Amino acid sequence: MVSINCLLCGVLLTVCFTALSDAQYYPSFKNELRDIKSRLSQLENFKANISTRFSNAASALFEISPEFRGHRYYLSKKTGNAAIPVSEAICELFGGYLVEINDEGEYRFVQNFIRNHTSDFFGVYTGGNDEDHEGTWVYRHSKEPALFLDWTPGQPTNDIDGDCLILLNRNDWRMDDFRCYHVNSDTRFMCEVLV
Structure with missing residues (x-):
């Protein structure tokens, strides 16, 4: 013990x-x-x-869509310049990329969103381009082929300068090939942002 x-x-x-x-x-x-x-x-x-600063900046720079299939679409307000590298950088800053239209449902959503917000501009740049190979349309961000294409009649023209896919106002926001560096305040761009 x-x-x-x-x-x-x-x-x-x-x-x-x-x-x-x-x-x-x-x-x-x-x-x-x-x-x-x-x-x-x-x-x-x-x-x-x-977060507050980015939210305020996004509201000042863009019209922002409701959510669609887990994404939001940011339509730029008047920019004064729609150079693709600048547009891409702005989209990346807000966590997105130039819009990639993958099917008809997304295309109709984007068209309606543009129509509902304003129509006083020339066109809207997307992420589609054929810069590497004329006539072969791919997206800048994903590097995937652009499989859904709804061209304006007579497009694409495959001009040497028409390497970027734009949604054109005068043709009810249908697709057109256009210059990638268009210094014109009437041209906007659209970002696609994962929610």
């Missing part, structure tokens, strides 16, 4: 000593934890601030 009591006393002393020795680190640990919580709070505030 004495040896069991001594053993229990030894275990108890070891536990107490360990707890006492760990207690000296407790204030340091507590300070580190407080610092981590403070940094996390700062990051959450920063994220909320950036």
Whole structure:
């Protein structure tokens, strides 16, 4: 019985000593934890601030569609310039890419969205192009072939400069091949953004 009591006393002393020795680190640990919580709070505030800024910027730059098949479509407001590299960069900044119209349902949604917001401009750039091989239409972002094409009568003309797919106002927003660098404030672009 004495040896069991001594053993229990030894275990108890070891536990107490360990707890006492760990207690000296407790204030340091507590300070580190407080610092981590403070940094996390700062990051959450920063994220909320950036999210608000992006939301405000998106509203200022785009007409934004309702969700369609897990995507939203951002139709640029008057830009003054519709150069494809700039349009692509702006789409990427907002988490998207120049629109890729994959089927008739998406095409009709995009056409109706454009019609419902304004019609006082020349056309809308998409991500379609045949820059690498004349007559072979692919999308810039996915590099996939453009399989759904609803050309304006007489299009594509396959002109040397007509390498970008545009939805043309004068033909009820049907597809046309057009210059990729069109400095004209009446030309807009559309981003496709995954929700």
